[in-house]
Amino acid sequence: MLEIAIWLSETEWSIALHESLYLYPWIESAHVLSICFFIGTLIFVDLRLMGAVFNKLPISEMNTRVLPWSIFGFGLMTITGLLLFYAIPVRSYQNIFFRFKIFLILLSGLNAFLFHRQMSLEGKKWDEGQNIPKTVHLKAAASLILWSGVIVSGRMIAYNWFDCDRQPQPEWVNWAAGCIMELSLTGDF
């Protein structure tokens, strides 16, 4: 993986993007503003599942009318996010917050998968007015908490507190960030 990141970082476009005066900030701004489309609209889908807003609307309608906007936002997030990674591949790959963010995104994906599987099995009953099960409330709450965590850890990528070139770090930090320690740095000759 590190080799791939190093290879990416040496490609012409990666260097151009990294060194660009305006393109990088514009992509980053687009990435941040996409939060409104993606997580902003998803909040309403999740709150509907928890019975807090739009209670007159069937859950299936929220999923067909509002969720597509979240997916659109997710698309924007992914495209701009990949470009941001492509601009600074090695440093991102070895950034502890970046890694934690990817971990949270994977958890959110699993949570979304479990929810949609449950909805395809019993969603009809929810529309017919049956009580929405606690397990659905839990998944909606998990979605809100996990995506908030993604926002926070994403913002923290900007800080170099735990970067590999700042040593000494606790061993678990170097492990989690995937730092490759030179023998001379560890003092272990």
Add this chain to the structure above:
Amino acid sequence: MESERLFHLFDRLEQSYIGEAIRNSIWMFPVIEATHLIGLAILGGSILVGDLRLLGLLLSSKPIQYVIRQTTFMLKLGLIVLVSTGIPLFLSEAIKCYYSRAFWIKMSALMLGLIFLFFIRNPICLSAEEESRKFKIIGSISISLWAIVAGSGRWIGFS
């Protein structure tokens, strides 16, 4: 003369207790900033759901009044989170903001956005009965103003 007074005010705000505390801490600015972003998600989402409805792009079979009502609570919650985190962020770098064009654009658009939201968009949308083209105009103005607020807000960090 005026701007000199304003500068002194900003200088004093920067020297305030909260401003000092945030500058002297490694983690306070990042944590407040990250919370500001969560506020952005809440407010931005609430504005978007309402405005996309006005533009006829979301839940268009449901009454405008209903969609605006259902998003107003979260909209206010988002505003509270954004303002209560935005003020300390500002205090920690008031002088930088004074010289930042992005900051002044953001504040101007924010004032316009708030006035438009509470005195034009919401009152009209909550009272009007029938669909008409004016809702599309209101939705376009609202979404544009808030996009300027968010975009120039991000740009304060680059300047």
